[in-house]
Amino acid sequence: xxxxxxxxxxxxxxxxxxxxTGLSLSASSLLLQGFDFGDLGSTLQQxxxxxxxxxxxxxxxxxALEDITPEQEYYIGRTIGxxxxxxxxxxEQKASNRYLNLLGQSxxxxxDLPELFDGYHFQILDSTEINAFATPSGMVFVTRGxxxxxxxxxxxxxxxxxxxxxxxxxxxxxxxxxxxxTKATSILAIEGTKNFAKSDIAxxxxxxxxxxxxxxxxxxxxxxxxxxxxxADAAAVxxxxxxxxxxAGLIDMLQIMNKKLKPGGLDFAKTHPSPESRIESLKxxxxxxxxxxxxxxxxxxxxxxxxxx
Amino acid sequence: MGELxxxxxxxxxxxxxxxxxxxxxxxxxxxxxxxxxxTKDSWVKVSFSGAKQGWIHISALTDKEIVLHPSARQVSxxxxxxxxxxxxxxxxxxxxEQFRQQNxxxxxxxxxxxxxxxxxxxxxxxFLEAGDLKPAGGAA
Numbered sequence: 001x002x003x004x005x006x007x008x009x010x011x012x013x014x015x016x017x018x019x020x021t022g023l024s025l026s027a028s029s030l031l032l033q034g035f036d037f038g039d040l041g042s043t044l045q046q047x048x049x050x051x052x053x054x055x056x057x058x059x060x061x062x063x064a065l066e067d068i069t070p071e072q073e074y075y076i077g078r079t080i081g082x083x084x085x086x087x088x089x090x091x092e093q094k095a096s097n098r099y100l101n102l103l104g105q106s107x108x109x110x111x112d113l114p115e116l117f118d119g120y121h122f123q124i125l126d127s128t129e130i131n132a133f134a135t136p137s138g139m140v141f142v143t144r145g146x147x148x149x150x151x152x153x154x155x156x157x158x159x160x161x162x163x164x165x166x167x168x169x170x171x172x173x174x175x176x177x178x179x180x181x182t183k184a185t186s187i188l189a190i191e192g193t194k195n196f197a198k199s200d201i202a203x204x205x206x207x208x209x210x211x212x213x214x215x216x217x218x219x220x221x222x223x224x225x226x227x228x229x230x231x232a233d234a235a236a237v238x239x240x241x242x243x244x245x246x247x248a249g250l251i252d253m254l255q256i257m258n259k260k261l262k263p264g265g266l267d268f269a270k271t272h273p274s275p276e277s278r279i280e281s282l283k284x285x286x287x288x289x290x291x292x293x294x295x296x297x298x299x300x301x302x303x304x305x306x307x308x309x
Numbered sequence: 310m311g312e313l314x315x316x317x318x319x320x321x322x323x324x325x326x327x328x329x330x331x332x333x334x335x336x337x338x339x340x341x342x343x344x345x346x347x348t349k350d351s352w353v354k355v356s357f358s359g360a361k362q363g364w365i366h367i368s369a370l371t372d373k374e375i376v377l378h379p380s381a382r383q384v385s386x387x388x389x390x391x392x393x394x395x396x397x398x399x400x401x402x403x404x405x406e407q408f409r410q411q412n413x414x415x416x417x418x419x420x421x422x423x424x425x426x427x428x429x430x431x432x433x434x435x436f437l438e439a440g441d442l443k444p445a446g447g448a449a
Binding site: 067068069070071072075076078079081082083085086090097098101102103105106109110112113114115116117118119121122123139153184196201202204205208209211242243244245295297298301 | 317318319321329339351366368369371375394396397398399400401402403404405407408411414415416417419420423424426427428432433436437439440441442443444445
C-alpha cells in the first residue's frame with residue numbers, strides 16, 4: 001500500500017495505529033466511488049462514510065501537531081533544555097557524558113524516530129534527585145540520582161529508551177494547547193524574506209512562551225499522564241529488544257528506584273506513576289522478573305564510565 | 310514511485326542499505342529534494358546526483374516542499390497549501406532571540422555545548438560490537 005503522507009506524524013504511536021486503519025478505509029472508499037453496488041453498495045458506502053468521519057477527526061487532531069515542523073521542534077526543545085539547565089546544574093565530567101551519548105545515540109538510531117532536526121544529545125545533571133527529562137528536540141537529561149538506580153547497562157539503556165519513547169511519541173508537544181499551535185503557524189514570514197514583522201514577532205514570542213510553559217509544567221512540574229508513561233515504557237521495551245538489550249533491565253531499575261524513592265518527594269515520586277504499578281504493567285510485555293547476568297564487556301565499560309558519578 | 314520528497318532535518322545520510330549500519334553514500338541537507346524509487350518498512354530508496362541510488366530513513370523526509378528562500382508568491386501560497394512549507398515559519402531563530410532578550414536569566418550556553426556532542430557511525434559500530442549487541446536490521 002502506498003503511504004500517502006510521509007510526514008513524521010505517521011509515527012505517533014496511537015496515530016500510526018489509527019492512521020493505518022484510516023488509510024485502508026479511505027482506500028476502500030475510493031474503490032466504491034463511481035460504482036453502483038445496489039443495496040449492498042449503499043450499506044457499504046454508509047459504513048465507509050462513518051469510518052471516513054472517524055479518519056477525519058483523527059486527522060484534525062494530528063493536523064495541529066503536524067504543523068510543528070522538526071525545525072520548530074528544535075527551537076522549542078532548545079529553550080526547554082535551557083530551562084531544565086536553569087533548574088539543574090550539568091554534571092561536567094567528560095567520560096561519563098561521553099559514555100551516555102554513545103549508549104543513547106546507538107539506541108536512538110534504532111528507534112521509530114531516528115532522524116530529528118539536530119539529532120539526539122544526552123547530558124547528566126548534577127543532582128541526587130531521581131529524575132530524567134527529554135525535550136521534544138531530542139535533548140535527554142538524566143540526573144546522577146537516576147544513574148544510581150541503574151546497576152548495569154541494560155538498566156541505563158532502559159532509562160534512555162524510555163526518554164527516547166517520550167520524544168518519538170511527541171508527549172511534550174502534545175502538552176501544548178492546540179490553539180497556540182494554530183496561532184503560531186498562521187503567522188507567516190514577510191513576503192520574500194524569512195523574517196517576521198515586528199508586531200508578528202511579539203505575538204509569536206508570547207505564543208512561544210505559553211507553549212514552553214505548557215510543556216515544562218507537565219514535563220518538569222506535574223509529570224505526564226499515566227498512559228503516556230506506560231506508552232513510553234512499552235516503546236522502551238520494543239527498542240531495547242530491537243537493539244539487543246534485556247528489557248527486564250527496566251524492571252531491575254524500577255525495583256532499585258522503588259527502594260530509593262522517598263514518599264512525598266518532589267522528584268520521580270511526584271511526577272511518575274509508582275514503580276510498582278509500572279512493573280505490574282511491564283509484566284505483560286517482559287518475561288522474567290529481572291535481567292539476565294550482564295554481559296562482561298558491557299558491565300566493565302558501564303562501571304568504568306560511571307564510577308565517579 | 311517517483312514522488313518528490315524533501316529533507317526536513319538539518320542534514321542526514323543516504324546509505325547503501327535500509328539500515329543505519331549501512332555505509333554512507335552521501336549527506337543531504339535541509340530542503341534538498343529527492344525522488345523516491347521504492348519503500349521498505351521505514352526506509353525510502355531515493356535517487357540522487359543523477360543515476361545514483363541509496364536509502365534514507367523516512368523520518369528525515371516530508372512530502373511537503375520546504376522553501377528556504379520563499380518568493381512573495383510562495384509566501385501567500387503556503388498559507389493555504391498542504392504541499393508547501395516555509396523554512397523558519399512559526400517558532401524559529403528570530404523567536405528564540407526575542408525570547409532570550411526577554412528572559413536574560415535563562416542561559417543557552419550549555420544547550421549550545423550539548424549540541425556539539427556527536428557520535429560517529431564508526432563509534433556506534435564499535436560500541437555495539439564491543440557490547441556484543443546485534444540490532445535487528447543487520448550488521449554493517
